[in-house]
Amino acid sequence: MQATKPIDEIISRLERDYPEAICSLHYTKDYELLFATRLAAQCTDERVNKITPALFNKYPTLKAIAKAEVSDVEEIIHSCGFFRAKARDIVLAAQMLIRDFGGRVPDTMEELLRLPGVGRKTANLILGDVHNKPAVVVDTHCIRLSNRIGLVSTKDPVKIERELRNILPPEKANDFCHRLVLHGRAVCTARRPDCAACSIRLFCDTGASKQTN
Numbered sequence: 001m002q003a004t005k006p007i008d009e010i011i012s013r014l015e016r017d018y019p020e021a022i023c024s025l026h027y028t029k030d031y032e033l034l035f036a037t038r039l040a041a042q043c044t045d046e047r048v049n050k051i052t053p054a055l056f057n058k059y060p061t062l063k064a065i066a067k068a069e070v071s072d073v074e075e076i077i078h079s080c081g082f083f084r085a086k087a088r089d090i091v092l093a094a095q096m097l098i099r100d101f102g103g104r105v106p107d108t109m110e111e112l113l114r115l116p117g118v119g120r121k122t123a124n125l126i127l128g129d130v131h132n133k134p135a136v137v138v139d140t141h142c143i144r145l146s147n148r149i150g151l152v153s154t155k156d157p158v159k160i161e162r163e164l165r166n167i168l169p170p171e172k173a174n175d176f177c178h179r180l181v182l183h184g185r186a187v188c189t190a191r192r193p194d195c196a197a198c199s200i201r202l203f204c205d206t207g208a209s210k211q212t213n
Helices: 007-017 030-039 045-058 062-066 070-077 083-101 120-129 140-149 157-167 170-186 205-212
Strands: none
Touching: 007 170, 030 045, 030 062, 030 083, 030 120, 045 070, 062 083, 070 083, 120 157, 120 170, 140 157, 140 170, 140 205, 157 170
């Protein structure tokens, strides 16, 4: 990680570009975000948002999901990749939330990681968006942009999370990650980043290299 990066200015410019730093997954209850995030693995948020209304309409409570037949959940979410594993994880996680956590979504990393199908990315999203705790959500956009900018020099999600925690103000970390997603979709795309339209190109290793070529 390059310690000379003006992280406050980078944050400020992204805040101006994307004032609404929210998760693009739709949900009305805490556990719905947990399950929607599980569905989003290897699947677009757009597709997940088309699937979850049917899932949560058929199973409107956590208890209903916990009692669901996995095969019935599979049928609802079959258009989502790895739907069999995801259906199993959702039902088992619902059962565990009721049995071990009194029906609440845990607010610690250790407890969240006990849930089936939950890794650090999902756990951080829940900590930040549900419980308003400092969190660094390392998804594909975060990995790509943090490397391109020069904030990190690794593709290892755990190392990226640790390095970003070291440089991001805790109260800004969660929203910063959401803004990386928005910026990654709108400007700094995977195949062809639009550096000319990027508000943080002056502070970006990739943008700076294009200016000098």
